[in-house]
Amino acid sequence: MENLLKLEPNPSLLSNQTLPVVNSYNEWDPLKEVIVGRVEGAAVPHLEPALLTNSYPNNLGFFQKYAGQPFPQELVEIAAKELNDFCHILEAFGVTVRRPDIIDFSKTYKTLDFEASGFYAAMPRDVLIVVGNEIIEAPMAWRSRFFEYRAYRSLMLEYFRRGAKWTTAPKPSMSDEFYDFEFAQKPVEERYALTKKGHFVIRDTEPSFDAADIVRFGRDLFVQRSHVTNNIGITWLKRHLGDTFRVHVVNFPDYxxxxxDASLVPLRPGLALINPARPCLEKELFKKAGWDLVDAAPSTLPDNWPMYMCSSWVCMNILSLDPETIVVEKQEEPMQKLLKDLGFKVIPVDLRHLYTFGGSFHCVTCDVRREGKLEEYGF
Ligand code: ABU
Incomplete structure (x- = not known):
């Protein structure tokens, strides 16, 4: 870490320009303030339908063994250290870092519709999205994530008191009707075939989306249908954002x-990474708008690395500090080389143990404030 701190911060990151407390229109403008998640208090969720669908069959034993208990302490300690070091590096680049409250997510709770225990506040990107001057809490679709927003409540209240526009999207009841229980029980191949035909584990009974199913390109936002984001959730988002923003649905052969954010990652105006294992089906839309789509480099992660909730394509789940500077995982040398060849300054940071919790730099952050304003980028 000492060496990293010697890197020269980009002067634009240190400017004192006055911005609204919440201000972020895209994934690349100069970063001024960011929420970084925590693994302290994380618990292993029970195998509810949506989690069962999204986890990988070889990991079921982990969930069966630890469901409802805190994440194993040795995993928490090493990932917490990686996150703390990442925060110090961001601060060295002039970025204000905020953290969620520590909550014991292993506590059980009961709503009118279900009983569950919690998960974590490691991935603010899943629950929060900033669109311009507004911060939106996403509805989410896992029962274990129903109360995840609570870890961010004191931050939201502070931003609100300081003038931010703060919205909580309606949460689904997460009653039994919301899930296709049979879908979750089907063998993987059958689930993949159904997903290909547009069937997902959540139904369209109530709006749902995770914020991380949305990626921001100024006036244009791209969203994918998924096992946590349904059509009625996308409709809610479109109607809520109104005419100022355009919400486009994009598709990937990801079953x-x-x-x-491990399928489509914009880097700067006109350039985005795409996942070569799940090439975007709407490439033409980007080409017509003058965007180059570059294949991400595969991960260097060993096959036996414990990955309970995401794929190794989180190697492309980077965080841009500005249009020229990108944080990349330290051992993902092919991704680093690709980005350097594209002209970026790369900041390598250790985060590999955090992958085990389901994400990387983009997932573990929510950029609350970036310099910049609403712009169009050719769409
Ligand atoms: N939660 C981000 C990673 C998604 C994926 O593995 O594709």
Missing amino acids: NPMHI
Whole structure:
């Protein structure tokens, strides 16, 4: 870490320009303030339908063994250290870092419709999205994530008191009718075939989306259908954002879809990474708008690395500090080389143990404030 701190921060990150407390229109403008998640208090969820669908069959034993208990302490300690070091690096680049409250997610709770225990506050990207001057809490679709927003409530209240527009999207009841229980029980191949035909584990009975199924390109936002984002959720988002923003649905041959940020990742105006294992079906839309789509480099992660909730394509789940500077996982050398060849300054940071919790730099952050304003990028 000492070496990393010697890197020269980009002067634009240190400017004192006055911005609204919440202000972020895209994934690449100069970053000023960010929420970084925590693994302290994380618990292993019970195998509810949506989690059963999204996890990988070889991991079921882990969930059966630990469901409802805190995540194993040795995993928490090493991932917490990686996150703390990442926060210090961001601060060294002039970025204000905020953290969620620590909550014991192993507590059980009961609503009118179900009983569950919680998960974690490691991935603010899943629950929060900033669109311009507004911060939106996503409805979410896992019962274990019903109360995840609570870890961010004190931050939301602070932003609100300081003038932010704060919205909580309606949460689904997460009653039994919301899930296709049979879908979750089907063998993987059958689930994949159904997903290909547009069937997902959640139904369209009530709006649902995870914020991480949306990616921001200024006036244009791209969203994917997934096992946590349904059509009525996308309709809610479109209607809520109104004419100022355009919400486009994009598709990928990803038969276990949950979160767009290991499939489509914009880097700067006119350039985005795409996942070569799940090439975007709407490439033409981007080409017509003058965007180059570059294949991400595969991960260097060993096959036996414990990955309970995401794929190794989180190697492309990077965080842009500005249009020229990108944080990339330290051992993902092919991704680093690709980005350097594209002209970026790369900041390598250790986060591999955090992958085990289901994400990387984009997932573990929510950019609350970036310099910049609403712009169009050719769409
Ligand atoms: N939660 C982000 C990672 C999604 C994926 O593995 O594709």
